[in-house]
Amino acid sequence: MSGGIAYVLDTDGSFATRCNFDLVELEALEQEDVDAVRDLVEEHLRFTGSKLAGVVLDHWELHLPQFVKVMPRDYKRALAELEQVPVSSGGDGFLTTESEGLA
Secondary structure (H helix, E strand, O other): OOOOOEEEEOOOOOHHHHOOOOOEEEEOOOHHHHHHHHHHHHHHHHHHOOHHHHHHHHOHHHHHHHEEEEEEHHHHHHHHHHHHOOOOOOOOOOOOHHHHOOO
16 A cells, blocks of 8 residues: 555455555444445445445445555554644734735
């Protein structure tokens, strides 16, 4: 993986045995992940006509627990650091020609 979250359909439960846990963590899906995965599977079906995607959607409650969230450790660390840094000062300390009448 090059960064970003992956969702894997692990139908036989063996995915964890094939992961490099030095680089990634496996996490349970949260509600926002469930919504994202469903959207992704629906989009995959729409664009590819995948029979497997159709089966997964037709039996969503059965297949949902088989999805695994793969979170790269570096990506998770970067996200945590972003949450610690303020994105905006809310305009304090900035002058604009519009607000100062300097047009």
